[in-house]
Amino acid sequence: MTYQVIIPAAGQGKRMGAGKNKLLLELDGIPVLVHTLQVFEADDACTGIILAIHPQDEAEFNALINMHHLCKVKGLVPGGKERQHSIYNALKTVSNDGIILVHDAARPFILKKHIHVLTEAAAKTGAAIMGVPAKDTMKKVENGVVEATVERSSLWAVQTPQAFRVSLLVEAYEKAERDHFLGTDDASLIERLGHPVTMIEGDYDNIKLTTPEDLFFAEAILKKRKGL
Numbered sequence: 001m002t003y004q005v006i007i008p009a010a011g012q013g014k015r016m017g018a019g020k021n022k023l024l025l026e027l028d029g030i031p032v033l034v035h036t037l038q039v040f041e042a043d044d045a046c047t048g049i050i051l052a053i054h055p056q057d058e059a060e061f062n063a064l065i066n067m068h069h070l071c072k073v074k075g076l077v078p079g080g081k082e083r084q085h086s087i088y089n090a091l092k093t094v095s096n097d098g099i100i101l102v103h104d105a106a107r108p109f110i111l112k113k114h115i116h117v118l119t120e121a122a123a124k125t126g127a128a129i130m131g132v133p134a135k136d137t138m139k140k141v142e143n144g145v146v147e148a149t150v151e152r153s154s155l156w157a158v159q160t161p162q163a164f165r166v167s168l169l170v171e172a173y174e175k176a177e178r179d180h181f182l183g184t185d186d187a188s189l190i191e192r193l194g195h196p197v198t199m200i201e202g203d204y205d206n207i208k209l210t211t212p213e214d215l216f217f218a219e220a221i222l223k224k225r226k227g228l
């Protein structure tokens, strides 16, 4: 199943505290952004990449795209204040129906085999997301006091890619804009339509590089992937 992918890369990386866009930090000598883009560049099923960027990063990102021959990047769109705004700016440039993926640039370890399972599921149901069963007990806390323990057996740690029929995602974003709803993932906008979202189990390596210790986990994952 062919697809296009929106890659939001316009964040500030505040929690990483790197003093620059965390996507320019290097793993094994290659920027995080390039690691992520290379997965989709190498996937024959991917027909195009739309990158949402912070304008201050445009020159550096374009240089990396050219240096690494990332020919599938067909558009750079300006990011927005929130992740959802960045993705919406990119979604507005997507013309056809078909399948669109949204994948965080900060998740460089997604595997092609998981992308393909996800896109096939989205082709069948209209909406499918990647995740893994929760490993930690989760509790609801208010003002430092535990309010409730959430039953873990039905909890999943949600990742990206998240895959959708283009027309369904457009409908969800238009409703979220009308309602001034801001979600932390795209699937939450689809859920507001009452449309079912399929969960596809991925793997725990598909981490989002968010805080400094994630860089150490990332180096270990790279070593494991290289069989070191």
Ligand SMILES: Nc1ccn([C@@H]2O[C@H](COP(=O)(O)OP(=O)(O)OP(=O)(O)O)[C@@H](O)[C@H]2O)c(=O)n1
Pocket: 007, 008, 009, 010, 011, 012, 013, 014, 015, 016, 052, 079, 080, 081, 082, 083, 084, 086, 087, 104, 105, 106, 107, 208, 209, 210
């Ligand atoms: N306004 C935003 C915020 C985030 N992102 C992107 O969405 C992905 C997931 O966001 P996150 O990991 O939270 O990145 P940041 O927002 O940069 O991190 P922080 O919240 O620590 O500033 C990242 O690839 C980030 O670049 C984006 O395109 N536009």
Ligand SMILES: C[C@](O)(CO)[C@H](O)COP(=O)(O)O
Pocket: 083, 104, 157, 158, 159, 160, 184, 185, 186, 208
């Ligand atoms: C979309 C996401 O990666 C799913 O876990 C996550 O919600 C992004 O959160 P962030 O704070 O914008 O990184």
